[in-house]
Amino acid sequence: MKIISVSDKNEMSKKAAQIILELIKEKPNAVLGLATGGTPEGTYKELVADHQKNETSYCQIHTVNLDEYVGINPEDPNSYHSYMESHFFKYIDLPKDQRFLPDGKNTSVEACVHYDNLIESLGGVDLQLLGIGRNGHIGFNEPGTPLTMGTHVVQLTESTRKANARFFGSLSEVPEQAITMGIGTILKSKKIVLIASGEEKAEAMNRMLHFSVPDDCFPASALVQHPDVTVIADEAALSLIK
Numbered sequence: 001m002k003i004i005s006v007s008d009k010n011e012m013s014k015k016a017a018q019i020i021l022e023l024i025k026e027k028p029n030a031v032l033g034l035a036t037g038g039t040p041e042g043t044y045k046e047l048v049a050d051h052q053k054n055e056t057s058y059c060q061i062h063t064v065n066l067d068e069y070v071g072i073n074p075e076d077p078n079s080y081h082s083y084m085e086s087h088f089f090k091y092i093d094l095p096k097d098q099r100f101l102p103d104g105k106n107t108s109v110e111a112c113v114h115y116d117n118l119i120e121s122l123g124g125v126d127l128q129l130l131g132i133g134r135n136g137h138i139g140f141n142e143p144g145t146p147l148t149m150g151t152h153v154v155q156l157t158e159s160t161r162k163a164n165a166r167f168f169g170s171l172s173e174v175p176e177q178a179i180t181m182g183i184g185t186i187l188k189s190k191k192i193v194l195i196a197s198g199e200e201k202a203e204a205m206n207r208m209l210h211f212s213v214p215d216d217c218f219p220a221s222a223l224v225q226h227p228d229v230t231v232i233a234d235e236a237a238l239s240l241i242k
């Protein structure tokens with residue numbers, strides 16, 4: 001695991017965008033695994049600014065997102081479909097039929113298997129961008145999720161729902177379930193870039209960086225088994241590391 005320590009969220013966003021852009025330059029038809037939430041917003045801003053300035057093209061890129069809330073329409077402003085549209089997709093030249101997110105309205109076992117098969121049919125994820133939850137979740141794989149699972153439906157923990165209530169009107173509006181790539185799916189990515197910013201992630205980062213063997217009580221610990229993980233974290237997120 002390579003750790004890049006940066007001063008703040010802005011630097012974290014710039015560094016993550018730079019790594020993504022290097023990949024696109026090297027492989028213009030790369031498959032990007034994307035994340036949502038507060039942490040990657042700046043990275044998408046950087047990529048959009050680069051697209052506008054340098055005309056980096058996404059016309060051959062495919063994207064697959066980590067997760068979506070269950071029961072939410074893609075058009076709902078709180079859906080991750082809407083998040084991706086408003087933070088990234090609407091600004092770039094990525095064709096609509098080359099962007100994929102799990103379907104929060106179809107969470108059958110077949111739909112989950114289909115999502116994993118789709119990723120495989122694209123040749124697998126070249127670079128997966130990840131955030132981390134305060135309880136160590138990656139994607140929406142909450143503590144206790146077997147580390148080998150493919151895409152599946154999860155029950156969100158109270159702490160995750162509370163952390164995400166800031167994007168909704170109230171806690172009661174936050175869906176109770178999500179459909180997420182499993183850790184097994186995530187680990188198949190060729191390269192993983194995990195970004196973290198802020199004191200509220202310090203404990204999770206401290207725990208993650210101390211695991212030498214995976215432990216399904218702390219999902220992010222699964223990353224120790226992957227050969228190509230880059231962690232980009234700011235000083236606040238690394239503040240508990242001894």
Ligand code: F6R
Binds near residue numbers: 132
């Ligand atoms: C989002 C995702 C989650 C978030 C995590 C951190 O697609 O899969 O694992 O990365 O909940 O969220 P933020 O960045 O809002 O702190």
